[in-house]
Amino acid sequence: MGNPFTGSNAGSRVQNQGNVLAKRLLLVTLVSVTVVAQESRGSDQPGVRQVTLYVSVIDKQGNPVAGLGQKDFKVLEENKPQVISSVKLEPDAAVSFGVLIDISRSMGGEGISLALEWLKSLAARLKSPDELFVNAFSDESQELVDYLAPEDYLQESLDHLGVGGQARMGLAVDLALIKLRDAHNQRRALIFFSAGKDIAGPATLDHISRFGHPIYAVGLGGAGGVGGTLDKLKNLNLRGSALRVYAEHSGGDARFVETGAEADAALGDFCSQVKNQYRVEYTSGSNQKPGKMVKVAVKVKNPALEVRHLKRYPITSS
Secondary structure (H helix, E strand, O other): OOOOOOOOOHHHHHHHHHHHHHHHHOOOOOOOOOOEEEEOOOOOOOOOEEEEEEEEEEOOOOOEOOOOOHHHEEEEEOOEEOEEEEEEEEOOOOEEEEEEEEOOOOOHHHHHHHHHHHHHHHHHHOOOOOEEEEEEEOOOEEEEEEEEOHHHOOHHHHOOOOOOOOOOHHHHHHHHHHHHHHOOOOEEEEEEEEOOOOOOOHHHHHHHHHHOOOEEEEEEOOOOOHHHOHHHOHHHOOOOHHHHHHHHHHOOEEEEEOOHHHHHHHHHHHHHHHHOEEEEEEEEOOOOOOOOEEEEEEEEOOOOOEEEOOOEEEOOOO
16 A cells, blocks of 8 residues: 655655654653653752642533632642642643544544544634644654644645554654644643554553643544444444543543534533643652652542543652
């Protein structure tokens, strides 16, 4: 099967493949983390660090919840309570999205067409200074659209994507995380449009922990879909573990949809969640050495609310 990446920039995209492996090997050192873990200046207690987490709190309808304060939150590291110093909602934040479109065999031409429609819907929900870039992936991952304002997005530039290969989600995540280092906004996230046919790898989970950006996913569902087309994609009703695992680990969300309305609702929820997060700062008492991963859990008093956040972060200072 021919190269699934087509268009006027095909030559430069093929050239870039030689850099893929080198970029992945450098990923651990090219870290731009949302989670800040460092020694607190002026502290006379060795090993004490001030940590910042971005936390989404949502109700049963998937809507962000406002009005919570420091007394409503509880933070645990390795199941041990930590001292919270500050909680602040940061509403309507500007976001830089990295969009990953699955063009593997499991998607098929109609699946890719749906993904492009979802991308158009996402762009319509954003406005400057929001921005997005677009990568396509199968066996390889390639940049299709560099950072641009959502109102400048033109679907026509992506109308001739080919199909082929397997969905290598781990590589797609790794390269997109590197690309997010160039974002102009502090709030950053990845969003997948995929059939979900891949298995989450531990190395990629570590990379997600080091960068700290949430991952969201719209997965192809089963029967009865956008304009009647998803009934032709029943073979894509794949509850692939990678999408859900990456989303859960990163503090994002994954939805498998069967109608256009469900896809649009999912995108609306994702945008609202990432744009309206709480900044939770606390003092960590963990005595783990630099480079080690620390498990963290954030809870709220109201059991009816769902809390989403990064599940592990790396110790970055001694």
